[in-house]
Amino acid sequence: MRVPIDPRYNDYDTRGHVNNAVYLTYFEIGRHRAWQALTGLTDDFPFIMMEASVRYVSQAKWGDPLTMDITVAEIRTKAWVWSYRIIDPRDERLVAEGRTVQVMFDYEAQHSMRIPDHIRARLSNG
Amino acid sequence: MRVPIDPRYNDYDTRGHVNNAVYLTYFEIGRHRAWQALTGLTDDFPFIMMEASVRYVSQAKWGDPLTMDITVAEIRTKAWVWSYRIIDPRDERLVAEGRTVQVMFDYEAQHSMRIPDHIRARLSNG
Amino acid sequence: MRVPIDPRYNDYDTRGHVNNAVYLTYFEIGRHRAWQALTGLTDDFPFIMMEASVRYVSQAKWGDPLTMDITVAEIRTKAWVWSYRIIDPRDERLVAEGRTVQVMFDYEAQHSMRIPDHIRARLSNG
Amino acid sequence: MRVPIDPRYNDYDTRGHVNNAVYLTYFEIGRHRAWQALTGLTDDFPFIMMEASVRYVSQAKWGDPLTMDITVAEIRTKAWVWSYRIIDPRDERLVAEGRTVQVMFDYEAQHSMRIPDHIRARLSNG
Numbered sequence: 001m002r003v004p005i006d007p008r009y010n011d012y013d014t015r016g017h018v019n020n021a022v023y024l025t026y027f028e029i030g031r032h033r034a035w036q037a038l039t040g041l042t043d044d045f046p047f048i049m050m051e052a053s054v055r056y057v058s059q060a061k062w063g064d065p066l067t068m069d070i071t072v073a074e075i076r077t078k079a080w081v082w083s084y085r086i087i088d089p090r091d092e093r094l095v096a097e098g099r100t101v102q103v104m105f106d107y108e109a110q111h112s113m114r115i116p117d118h119i120r121a122r123l124s125n126g
Numbered sequence: 127m128r129v130p131i132d133p134r135y136n137d138y139d140t141r142g143h144v145n146n147a148v149y150l151t152y153f154e155i156g157r158h159r160a161w162q163a164l165t166g167l168t169d170d171f172p173f174i175m176m177e178a179s180v181r182y183v184s185q186a187k188w189g190d191p192l193t194m195d196i197t198v199a200e201i202r203t204k205a206w207v208w209s210y211r212i213i214d215p216r217d218e219r220l221v222a223e224g225r226t227v228q229v230m231f232d233y234e235a236q237h238s239m240r241i242p243d244h245i246r247a248r249l250s251n252g
Numbered sequence: 253m254r255v256p257i258d259p260r261y262n263d264y265d266t267r268g269h270v271n272n273a274v275y276l277t278y279f280e281i282g283r284h285r286a287w288q289a290l291t292g293l294t295d296d297f298p299f300i301m302m303e304a305s306v307r308y309v310s311q312a313k314w315g316d317p318l319t320m321d322i323t324v325a326e327i328r329t330k331a332w333v334w335s336y337r338i339i340d341p342r343d344e345r346l347v348a349e350g351r352t353v354q355v356m357f358d359y360e361a362q363h364s365m366r367i368p369d370h371i372r373a374r375l376s377n378g
Numbered sequence: 379m380r381v382p383i384d385p386r387y388n389d390y391d392t393r394g395h396v397n398n399a400v401y402l403t404y405f406e407i408g409r410h411r412a413w414q415a416l417t418g419l420t421d422d423f424p425f426i427m428m429e430a431s432v433r434y435v436s437q438a439k440w441g442d443p444l445t446m447d448i449t450v451a452e453i454r455t456k457a458w459v460w461s462y463r464i465i466d467p468r469d470e471r472l473v474a475e476g477r478t479v480q481v482m483f484d485y486e487a488q489h490s491m492r493i494p495d496h497i498r499a500r501l502s503n504g
Binding site: 015020021022024025028048049050051052053054055056100107 | 393398399402406426427428429432433437478485
């Protein structure tokens with residue numbers, strides 16, 4: 001799934017590059033967009049982050065357009081993995097890539113839970 | 127009341143200055159610190175923002191230490207005004223100043239309320 | 253000029269509202285977009301902020317779509333004023349409004365300057 | 379090296395937790411602080427990020443104090459690895475941990491470079 005990114009001026013730091021931490025915010029935008037598109041759940045994000053990683057491949061400067069490809073890379077019993085690629089769509093240059101692992105979480109009861117079957121089926125399409 | 131500011135690298139934008147929006151974040155740090163010190167309420171911020179303004183006086187560059195003076199400038203029936211001055215403590219140079227107006231707010235009932243007398247008394251010391 | 257806003261999950265704070273400081277970031281998005289559209293200068297922002305103010309009118313919650321109207325409200329010799337209205341486009345509900353004053357600035361020479369005539373003419377269309 | 383963290387209200391998202399992306403900002407605070415302490419270079423950060431990863435271990439809520447331990451975990455020819463542990467100092471509870479890989483970078487020439495010997499010697503003490 002391709003998700004557009006709308007870079008903001010204050011995403012860039014004194015070097016004129018997108019700040020390294022901002023990529024996790026970009027991943028979050030993609031993750032929420034993809035979750036909503038796949039599950040139809042637009043207000044509820046019943047999962048909690050376990051791991052995140054980013055590999056910085058090339059510099060994103062002010063004025064470079066950015067977009068993101070996001071896919072479900074793996075589904076486990078309670079957790080699943082999103083994989084992200086941030087690219088400059090003018091030439092498909094890879095800017096950064098990464099993955100996050102999140103676990104299904106019951107925020108009321110404050111514990112992790114199995115991924116429900118209907119969610120699992122939807123995520124399989126991602 | 128003087129409140130220290132711990133500038134972060136990503137507070138600075140491509141010009142090497144603290145980004146203009148970040149001053150409202152600095153004001154928020156000061157406001158929460160002062161509220162806690164005056165009222166003793168450390169987890170509860172029962173107010174909602176009505177207005178904020180900033181006047182940018184001189185440039186804050188990476189490496190410049192910053193601190194903040196915050197005072198209660200006015201107390202009304204339901205609202206009060208904080209006044210802020212961001213300064214470079216090396217020479218008391220004024221970097222920015224501003225004020226915010228916030229109204230006492232009952233988040234349960236979702237309506238504004240009179241400032242309770244015991245809070246009013248505490249704010250008067252700010 | 254109407255500029256779309258793409259709210260991000262971390263624009264919202266623990267109350268579930270867009271954080272008060274983020275409105276200045278939204279204003280910046282609109283200002284840069286409008287500057288580029290009016291002047292054709294896509295990489296250069298030769299001005300410096302003097303003042304900003306926000307009036308918070310209604311709460312923006314996660315899921316509420318947001319857009320922005322931005323106009324040039326006043327043009328002086330060296331400075332000009334942008335006026336902003338953040339609205340929920342579903343019913344044109346006003347969420348926040350504000351204005352910023354910025355002065356034309358020569359970053360090389362580090363001093364303010366008159367607004368050049370060709371820029372003035374373009375801003376008059378905003 | 380132990381580096382204090384000064385959490386800000388808008389580091390927390392709608393769940394009341396420190397937002398996942400903010401940990402990379404905390405790592406950056408520690409990295410810059412440690413770089414300055416070890417090398418004595420206070421204005422210059424001649425390196426570029428290659429990789430970052432975070433493991434989220436326990437939830438950091440508003441009011442929880444946070445601090446950070448940072449160490450140099452590995453030094454290569456051009457790159458080195460910082461290792462970070464974010465903890466609640468009240469009971470040394472681990473909140474998050476991670477590592478970043480950065481490469482020595484000549485921003486003038488726009489290429490990576492060997493770590494100079496005097497920098498290498500200093501980093502070895504981290």
